[in-house]
Amino acid sequence: MQEDEVVTDVRSGAGRTPSRAVEQALVDAAERVLVRDGLGAVTVRAVATEAGVAPMGVYNRFGSKDGLIAAVLVRGFDGLRAAVTEDADPDPIARLLASGRNYRRFALAQPQHYGAMFGGRPLPTEGADELVAYAAAAFEALVDHVRHAMARGALREQDPTETAQLIWSSVHGAVSLELGGAVLTPDPAVTYESLLHLLVDGLRRPPP
Amino acid sequence: MQEDEVVTDVRSGAGRTPSRAVEQALVDAAERVLVRDGLGAVTVRAVATEAGVAPMGVYNRFGSKDGLIAAVLVRGFDGLRAAVTEDADPDPIARLLASGRNYRRFALAQPQHYGAMFGGRPLPTEGADELVAYAAAAFEALVDHVRHAMARGALREQDPTETAQLIWSSVHGAVSLELGGAVLTPDPAVTYESLLHLLVDGLRRPPP
DNA sequence: CAGAACAGTAGGACGACGTTATACAAGAGG
DNA sequence: CCTCTTGTATAACGTCGTCCTACTGTTCTG
Structure with a gap:
């Protein structure tokens, strides 16, 4: 959150951070839960479970639940x-x-x-x-x-x-x-x- | 919740149930909290405190938080x-x-x-x-x-x-x-x- | 090639929420 | 006077968002 970390190069996909995939998986999971069960059912735990990651992943990747919803x-x-x-x-x-x-x-x-x-x-x-x-x-x-x-x-x-x-x-x-x-x-x-x-x-x- | 309880007469205001005042106080309190702090701040505990009654009063009078908000x-x-x-x-x-x-x-x-x-x-x-x-x-x-x-x-x-x-x-x-x-x-x-x-x-x- | 530094993960814990169960006080009916 | 119904108050349960702590895997330095 401090400032933009300059990534020197892209490393052909799965390089520095293996977690861009996690980011995608979380948004996909949140969207699935939203469509299936409504906005009220979009909880950090439910989305994390749906995505197969730990709830903390939401905070590592999006800062908060609102960041994920955004x-x-x-x-x-x-x-x-x-x-x-x-x-x-x-x-x-x-x-x-x-x-x-x-x-x-x-x-x-x-x-x-x-x-x-x-x-x-x-x-x-x-x-x-x-x-x-x-x-x-x-x-x-x-x-x-x-x-x-x-x-x-x-x-x-x-x-x-x-x-x-x-x-x-x-x-x-x-x-x-x-x-x-x-x-x-x-x-x-x-x-x-x-x-x-x-x-x-x-x-x-x-x-x- | 079963069926309408027929109240035989009105008892000149504060008769059978002394809690119609509590009902009014809860709605007033909920409205105050809503205007002051927004819908998200309208919690059962906050409203009950604002009205000076116990949280259970909300469920006795309105069945649920949604009933109060209604x-x-x-x-x-x-x-x-x-x-x-x-x-x-x-x-x-x-x-x-x-x-x-x-x-x-x-x-x-x-x-x-x-x-x-x-x-x-x-x-x-x-x-x-x-x-x-x-x-x-x-x-x-x-x-x-x-x-x-x-x-x-x-x-x-x-x-x-x-x-x-x-x-x-x-x-x-x-x-x-x-x-x-x-x-x-x-x-x-x-x-x-x-x-x-x-x-x-x-x-x-x-x-x- | 080894060790240090570090980003990211996992799991548990905290406070607050809606709601419910249990125990207690007060007024009506016999 | 006793009882029974009605409403209240306290405490608890499960879940929520969020944060803290220990740990693991990778990346850079020598």
């Missing part, structure tokens, strides 16, 4: 960014709609990840910088789509961050409520689709 | 309903906008409550019925505003629940992200105002 959430944010980025339809509006649908699909497919990413209150302090960077990258992907749409004249020109924030707020709220079982309409998918169209229609460039 | 959240949802209901401007659109602003004001004024109401994942099982009822009442207040606006011809006619769900999703998402420090625009209040207008404009009855 490593898992980094993967989550990266997956979210990938979901938002894929299906880059050339048509700007189609691309935005696809991003919104993929956002929801990701959240419903990885509800435990999504809940831990946005529901768990105090974001882990350990490894928070990396976490924020990955979260910002996911948001930036959305901003890029907005910029693309504005450049093509498909969305009203204004600060892209402002517009992206509006979209993210609405989309996150809808997904968050749906995961919490608080969507009271008969078909959440239909309501979500209405929301997406409400957003893009409202943000469209008004006809000349 | 009692606190009932107050929270009631406050949220009150916030959404107040300022019932006769103009439907003004009323909707005021509700949205009051919703955010409530969340920012009671961030710990709001976080526990929507952020804490497994909603407490104990007293869940009452909790759901109060949450539904808050949502129903919004549905009423939407119905009022539709009846006056200010909003496009469709299922009011559907429309209210759209509004709630967006508003909750914005507030939730703001409480989590994830609003990346310079002035969250301005962005929130944009969101409110985007919603009401998009839901307005199109000109004839």
Whole structure:
């Protein structure tokens, strides 16, 4: 934790520290436990057992339980960014709609990840910088789509961050409520689709 | 827990059980601890100490820690309903906008409550019925505003629940992200105002 | 090639948590 | 007056996150 230890060379994989594999195994195990048993079941002992290492390994590698969870959430944010980025339809509006649908699909497919990413209150302090960077990258992907749409004249020109924030707020709220079982309409998918169209229609460039 | 014990009469307040006061004291204490130290600090022992009773009182009165927290959240949802209901401007659109602003004001004024109401994942099982009822009442207040606006011809006619769900999703998402420090625009209040207008404009009855 | 220095591991221990079991005090019914 | 129910208080159990101590294997120096 003091300062970066300069590793002179990489040693072709399993050289200096044979424990980079342990690091990977711990994150894998934590992710498995998270998906299988929920965030509450992600305990240091359970993850260490699942990974086949001693509980102390968590503290050697990640500093604390929060550091380990942060490593898992980094993967989550990266997956979210990938979901938002894929299906880059050339048509700007189609691309935005696809991003919104993929956002929801990701959240419903990885509800435990999504809940831990946005529901768990105090974001882990350990490894928070990396976490924020990955979260910002996911948001930036959305901003890029907005910029693309504005450049093509498909969305009203204004600060892209402002517009992206509006979209993210609405989309996150809808997904968050749906995961919490608080969507009271008969078909959440239909309501979500209405929301997406409400957003893009409202943000469209008004006809000349 | 078996079945409803029929209390023959009310006994003018402090009759049969002198512990209704203890119940009140525990909820008050839990609320104080929640506001002062956050949800994580709401432990059975801490609340009992704050209320000046033994930890067992929590289990006698509420069955579990979750039951106690549910009692606190009932107050929270009631406050949220009150916030959404107040300022019932006769103009439907003004009323909707005021509700949205009051919703955010409530969340920012009671961030710990709001976080526990929507952020804490497994909603407490104990007293869940009452909790759901109060949450539904808050949502129903919004549905009423939407119905009022539709009846006056200010909003496009469709299922009011559907429309209210759209509004709630967006508003909750914005507030939730703001409480989590994830609003990346310079002035969250301005962005929130944009969101409110985007919603009401998009839901307005199109000109004839 | 031998010994020193050291990062990483293993296991147990500490305090705090939610919860439960056991023993005790106080008011209602006969 | 005795009994029985009801609620309280104390102490304990198991698990959690975290830390301390002893130990092992590797890496560098001579």
